[in-house]
Amino acid sequence: MTSDTPGRAAPERRPALTRGRIVRAAIGLIEREGADALSMRRVAAELDVAVMSLYNHVPNKNALLEGVAEHVVSGMELQDDPSASWQDRARALVRAFRTVAHEYPRCMTVVLTRKFDTTIGLRPAERALALAEAAGFDGVTAVRITRALMAYALGTQMREIGFGKWLHHLDTSPAADFARLDPDEFPHVIALGAELSRHDPEADFEFGLDLLIAALEALPRARPAR
Amino acid sequence: MTSDTPGRAAPERRPALTRGRIVRAAIGLIEREGADALSMRRVAAELDVAVMSLYNHVPNKNALLEGVAEHVVSGMELQDDPSASWQDRARALVRAFRTVAHEYPRCMTVVLTRKFDTTIGLRPAERALALAEAAGFDGVTAVRITRALMAYALGTQMREIGFGKWLHHLDTSPAADFARLDPDEFPHVIALGAELSRHDPEADFEFGLDLLIAALEALPRARPAR
DNA sequence: TACGTCTTACGTACACTGTACGTACCGTGA
């Protein structure tokens, strides 16, 4: 709501405090030093401004983080090629999420990690619904498909974040760790230790995405795909 | 590592401080008042103990939360019916995650939300790998399937948490909100507003799970399913 | 020009956080 343009000719030397500047400073700070480093004091110092001045543009820290989330998600490139198959367009949509997640890895972590209360993500949802309709699915199914794709995109990202490493732990631990496991309790984990240690998130992501798309192709439809 | 049994005959009236008691108190606190309410001071007060006494059993707050995570996930009921089809067994496995998530909803939120460094979740992973092998998949594929299922379970939970409501927002907002949207930008969202507002996480979850299982059934295998 | 109002940047202050550190007790093995 607050305008992002300085109120004509800044009175002094400094570029005038602004919600946009604050959000950008927060993003920079998070990407450079991680989410834990983000505090109102740090942001204020970054902008060479008193802490409480921030509160003229941002009601509280959570709102600042919402601003970060908004900025990050709105960076999703939702370009679409209507001449492509709905399968490829759907793939591109889900991948767009991954792309922005790679662009702002640490910010994405906080976006996923916190509970916000905004309408961010409506645009991706609109796109997904449009695609599902183009593929010939009825409304109820379109919504469910959208949600399933969302869940998969989210879950993949959470795994990659190393949300808790409970499994991801397997990816990073040296193979020697597997030797410590009880062979009776974890035969398959031990046998597949080498494979579990391998680290190719992109391939994992594409594998699951292909699974979902293939399942959608096999799903009965209300209308033929356009 | 720390023993959970009091060192024989407690010296006074109180039941002796213990890592287990501390973790349980933390879990209770989180479930009753939410993750934000969890502080070392609150836990100490809960147990009627000085704050720093906790540190004799738990190295720091993060370790306490790891204890919470461990306790929660180890509550996953991994019962298995070997006579059932691998499809049904896989379904049961993923549902087990959901079940414990319903049992400790707020704890699960913090478990998913924080980065831990434990081997929790190895047991579910073992089970998933075993099922994939029983279904006839080779090792590489088994690992990818496990990861895809994990990602889906995680993502579903994140959506349900209302992690950001960016889409979940749609589930809770009154239908009137859809009327405020730009009809040119969000035609499908508006058209499907009623459906988007409907709230049936269980059905959504099952829908996506069926998608994945169906896709797995159609996947080529190294060996016939056992 | 003068005045009142609005916006912004500021400083202080408070309640609360995690935890480092030093201390005192208490049951047990030598």
Next chain:
DNA sequence: TCACGGTACGTACAGTGTACGTAAGACGTA
């Protein structure tokens, strides 16, 4: 008997989000 290791404790510190009061400039109107 004595020394010791573990446990519970209290104090203290640096850091957090933010409520509150204040002052200084910008701007529309008289």
